[in-house]
Amino acid sequence: MIENDFPARLQWQPDPVQLDASVAEAKKRLLESIKRSVYVYRVDCGGCNGCEIEIFSTITAVFDAERFGIKVVPSPRHADVLLYTGAMTRAMREPALRAYHAAPDPKIVMSYGACGCTGGIFHDNYCVWGGTDPILPVDVYVPGCPPSPPATIYGFAVTLGLLDQKLHASHHVAPAGEQAPVAFPLIPYKVRTAFEREARLMSGYYYGKQIVDEFMMALMKDRSDALAAADRLIEGEADLRKKAVYMDLKALLLSKVVQE
Amino acid sequence: MFELFKEIRKAGDATIGYPFQPLEMPAGFRGKPEHKERLCIACGACAIACPANAITMDLDDEQEYITWDISYGRCIFCGRCQEVCPLYAIVLTTEFELAVRDKADLRESCAYPVARCSCCGKPYAAAKEVDYARRVLESVGGPAAADADAVSLCLACRRRDDALAFQRQARVASEEGGAR
Numbered sequence: 507m508i509e510n511d512f513p514a515r516l517q518w519q520p521d522p523v524q525l526d527a528s529v530a531e532a533k534k535r536l537l538e539s540i541k542r543s544v545y546v547y548r549v550d551c552g553g554c555n556g557c558e559i560e561i562f563s564t565i566t567a568v569f570d571a572e573r574f575g576i577k578v579v580p581s582p583r584h585a586d587v588l589l590y591t592g593a594m595t596r597a598m599r600e601p602a603l604r605a606y607h608a609a610p611d612p613k614i615v616m617s618y619g620a621c622g623c624t625g626g627i628f629h630d631n632y633c634v635w636g637g638t639d640p641i642l643p644v645d646v647y648v649p650g651c652p653p654s655p656p657a658t659i660y661g662f663a664v665t666l667g668l669l670d671q672k673l674h675a676s677h678h679v680a681p682a683g684e685q686a687p688v689a690f691p692l693i694p695y696k697v698r699t700a701f702e703r704e705a706r707l708m709s710g711y712y713y714g715k716q717i718v719d720e721f722m723m724a725l726m727k728d729r730s731d732a733l734a735a736a737d738r739l740i741e742g743e744a745d746l747r748k749k750a751v752y753m754d755l756k757a758l759l760l761s762k763v764v765q766e
Numbered sequence: 767m768f769e770l771f772k773e774i775r776k777a778g779d780a781t782i783g784y785p786f787q788p789l790e791m792p793a794g795f796r797g798k799p800e801h802k803e804r805l806c807i808a809c810g811a812c813a814i815a816c817p818a819n820a821i822t823m824d825l826d827d828e829q830e831y832i833t834w835d836i837s838y839g840r841c842i843f844c845g846r847c848q849e850v851c852p853l854y855a856i857v858l859t860t861e862f863e864l865a866v867r868d869k870a871d872l873r874e875s876c877a878y879p880v881a882r883c884s885c886c887g888k889p890y891a892a893a894k895e896v897d898y899a900r901r902v903l904e905s906v907g908g909p910a911a912a913d914a915d916a917v918s919l920c921l922a923c924r925r926r927d928d929a930l931a932f933q934r935q936a937r938v939a940s941e942e943g944g945a946r
Contacts, residue, residue: 570781620818623839623872627818637839639869648865649872651818651842656782656789661865663785671866673838678803678876679831686807686898688905689853695906712845 520599520640523606533612536586537645540666543575544614547585549605551638552628553592556652557619561589569655576662582608587665590638593621593628599641606642614665617644618658620651627651690722692729697762698722704758708751717748721755732759791860796843798861801836801874805855808832808878808892812847812856821847829889831877838864839872853898883920885927890920 525533548561565571565578579585582605590602606615617638620626625636638644648661663669690698705718721739728735736756743749782789791797813823813834820840824833847856866872880889881896896917903914916924 567780568782569784573781620840620842623869624837626840627842629819629840644869646865646867647839647869647872649839649841650862650864651844653864654795654862656784656791657862657864659785660863664865664867669785669863671871672861672863673798673866673871675868675870675872676874680803680806680808680876680878680894682879682893684804684894685901686805686853686855686894688898688902691905695902711849715849 520594520635522640523603523642525643529611533614533645536612537614537665537667543577544586544662544666545577545579545584546587546589547579547582547605547609548589548591549582549602551590551592551598551602551622552595552634553619553621557591557622560650560652560655560658561591561618564655564658569659571659571662574659574662574666574668582606583610585609585613587614587616589616589618590622590642590644591618593625593631593634594636594638594641596633596635599635602638602641614646615642615644616661616665617647618661619653620649623647623649690726692726693722697759700758700762701755704755705751708754709747714751717751718755721752725759733763791862793860795860795862796845796858798838798859798864799836799841799843799847799856800859800861801834801876802855802857803876805853806834806876806878807853807855807895807898808834808876809852809895809898811850811852815846815850817844817846818842825880825889826877830880832880832889832892833875833877835873835875837873839869881918883923884918885923886920888920 548558550558561578563569565576582588586609588606588609592598594602606613615638617623621628621637623637625631625634628634629636635641637647646661646665648657650657653661660669664671688695693701701722702715702718705721706714708714709717721736724735724739725732728738733756736752736759740749740752740756743752808823810823813821816822818840820838820842821834821836824835825831826833843858845858848858864872878892878894881891881893882888883890899917900914903910903917916927919927
């Protein structure tokens with residue numbers, strides 16, 4: 507956790523909406539067995555609209571959330587489910603509360619996206635109070651940045667009790683004296699770092715690593731003749747851009763072989 | 767009219783079967799980051815790289831364990847952790863079913879024993895990381911392997927040792943210069 511050094515008692519703390527006992531009971535009964543369509547009202551509390559785009563692709567023909575009776579409505583007064591997207595910003599707290607109070611009880615609140623769950627990448631912004639949960643009682647959290655349409659459908663399935671949640675809190679304690687294996691032990695460490703550096707220079711983060719991993723796996727497979735293995739890899743590659751990176755790495759390998 | 771129905775039948779169903787059928791995500795889909803506790807050396811590279819601070823590392827109050835912690839609720843699935851990991855201990859999978867009812871279920875953590883400096887006794891790194899660094903230095907050989915014992919010192923002690931060694935060297939050099 508990134509801790510705020512400023513004492514908490516001197517900061518304004520949002521007070522979350524407390525549920526009435528009778529409303530909580532009704533909500534529990536509703537969550538246990540929803541025998542009707544659910545109408546969803548979407549509240550954007552200060553997101554980047556990435557989540558909205560994914561919500562709208564969820565209700566298109568390919569993913570078709572309406573086959574479960576999930577319908578996006580234009581007013582919170584028609585809504586059963588309130589879908590809060592975006593980090594809870596100072597300016598949008600009041601409208602978010604108004605939308606919450608406008609919806610008829612019992613209502614279900616979903617936090618959508620990384621920002622809705624915890625504040626996401628904006629969690630330490632000066633005008634952001636984390637996700638939806640410091641303000642409202644949240645029932646289901648749907649993480650993702652943004653959640654893909656299948657992840658959204660899964661979120662609704664968890665809400666409606668169609669599917670069980672898969673993720674559970676876990677804490678693992680590593681035993682003392684455990685040893686981590688060095689990756690690619692057959693390739694000298696310095697050669698490996700040179701390969702990785704070159705591949706990242708050529709094709710950037712994430713893909714650079716994937717390409718260099720494929721290259722090193724090919725070298726590891728043929729222990730007798732590494733150059734022939736690299737040649738075979740270059741031969742078999744159809745993507746010209748990838749081929750160029752492989753050829754570059756092979757040139758690097760050749761220079762290392764001559765040196766050592 | 768009949769022709770139209772035939773045409774529709776031929777076109778098939780565009781809607782996917784999920785959630786009633788499992789959905790195969792395409793390769794390269796950036797889903798849940800999978801942490802392999804056994805491979806991780808708790809070096810903290812992912813915690814530094816993580817733009818959203820979803821991955822954090824904390825020393826506990828007794829200073830015996832350093833805890834690696836991820837919040838899937840804050841993760842933006844960018845893959846920077848996979849990119850910087852030297853040991854392939856964190857890999858983005860195609861798992862996308864992450865929705866939970868309880869926020870606590872979004873957290874996953876792993877505690878690693880810390881190593882203490884052999885000189886001043888302060889905790890300075892995870893024991894696994896120190897062990898890994900020693901083995902790598904030994905495999906590299908040459909002057910790096912000669913320094914492999916210095917991994918059991920914390921940064922402050924190593925700096926002091928280096929400064930003292932440099933001072934000694936300078937003194938010897940100046941004495942030799944004076945004798946000449």
